[in-house]
Amino acid sequence: MSPASHLRTVEAMNLVDWVTDLMHTAGAPGAALAIALENLFPPLPSEVFLPLAGFTAAQGKMSLLDAVLWTTFGSVAGALLLYWVGARLGRERVRRIAARMPLVRVSDVDRTEAWFLRNGYRAVFFGRMIPVFRSLISIPAGVERMRLAPFVAYTAAGSLLWNTALILAGYLLGDNWHLVEQYVGLGSKVVLGLAVVAVAVFVATRLSKKRADVPS
Template sequence: MHAAGAPGAALAIALENLFPPLPSEFFLPLAGFTAAQGKMSLLDAILWTTFGSVAGALVLHWIGAMLGRDRVRRIASRMPLVRVSDVDKTEAWFLRNGYRAVFFGRMIPVFRSLISIPAGIERMRMAPFLAYTAAGSLLWNTALILAGYLLGDNWHLVEQYVGIGSKVVLGLVVVAIIVFVVSRLSKSKGRTTPRSKVSDPRS
């Protein structure tokens, strides 16, 4: 960011979208701190990082579009414990909530990157996708950049506190996966276990 300024911050955020382990809660407050040092303007930091967010989201949208609905259904049909009906239910939910999911998903750690893939799979119209992605990203980026700008040398505190939220989200995802697997295994076991024969008391 010192070397490339605001475009460097945009590149960092674009890569964060493509590789979620790179945390935006680190890059964005750092961009704010860099702006506070006068290395870039605050407005440039916000606009360029939002541009980077949209650019990264576009790549993931393209990946989802390349996968396509039929290919995802074929992959699901070959996966253990997953049914094609699970994909259909997810698709139906996304069709009902797609625009809201994209907007609010941009402000949820982990999901802020992944939400662009189902949008691509469902071939969400590009103009609304860009608008909702940009709006959600602008709010998220502005909040974290301003926090880093105002905290100054203590900008790293933002990463610590927002990082807790990321861990909570990841924990909830893990719990949901475990519940899903246990539930599906229980149902499969119930279908495959033969019923014991009950003797007729009259015989």
């Protein structure tokens, strides 16, 4: 194992130990805090926290229902904070930022905005079940000032499904709860890989068009 891999393993173990202590000490509200932090800092892995909450429930440290309800509350709380960040950022500021960015056009923002206006509620609901993007989807919702009540409802519904599935997996697997992270973590890597490919294709296409527009 390389030094970098060893360091990541140690950091992951420390994180799991911290969350374990938090859940044992504070019970279900501790699980809610962990998930709220995961929403605010996407690199923190819900695929670790949620199965661990299920395992903790299986040990009798909290009820299974409390684990589901409190983690869903934490998901909504974290999403609301990111919604507020998007609302503070605002549509016009996003457009000004886009105008200053290389290879990005304001028309790109307009197309994204049009897509979100057509699919916003579906995007929020299904986005809560997509690794990596499950937190970030709250920001464009805030930028577009999506109505708060539907935003909370769709966020809660999507989070409830995601949280319940991973908590139940951890509950049923018992000491093998960590297997959930291996499979869901693979999904996260696939999503990230697709995102990287999409960005690379966008940059290559935009550079190609820019070169074509330059008079010879």
